[in-house]
Amino acid sequence: DGGITQSPKYLFRKEGQNVTLSCEQNLNHDAMYWYRQDPGQGLRLIYYSQIVNDFQKGDIAEGYSVSREKKESFPLTVTSAQKNPTAFYLCASSPQQGRYTFGSGTRLTVV
């Protein structure tokens, strides 16, 4: 079945540590996105990529980094510069405007 796989489902980060969230899709979609979801805040765009080897900052890119070396993969690194990383992270892909397929999310907690 085609879809988006996010891993891990739960992730714990220590202070000062970088962590990487995985996002893989087999839908052959060109565009991929990372969102952060906090209670009462809705979805906020972190980074997006419309083509391999190219990506753009979203609304809250500070403290995050991404790469897009393969069409299928769009990993997100949460760096130690992100001061409040505890949140639910969602990856999505899209073949056309607005038709997103989301992954099941990664819940990141700082310990």
Add this chain to the structure above:
Amino acid sequence: QKEVEQDPGPLSVPEGAIVSLNCTYSNSAFQYFMWYRQYSRKGPELLMYTYSSGNKEDGRFTAQVDKSSKYISLFIRDSQPSDSATYLCAMSGVNRDDKIIFGKGTRLHILP
């Protein structure tokens, strides 16, 4: 004024009732209008996708877009307990670089 406004709820209705969920927006350039359903601790799933004005029906779900009033609605007929979820409206312009703007979501509870 925020670009997209959506009442967070929670909205509680009895099983079998008709549910009406709404969003208002301010950007007249929006042409694509979507509704996503999100169950607790899951990713959102696309429920309805419409372009420009008008109605679209899919089973028990009907999406309406009124561009003159900058108002979109999602109606759920014969609501079921399995419809209990958070519903997110979303919209964007037609250009490839236009960002999708999401509402904050309305929590819906269908009471058995």
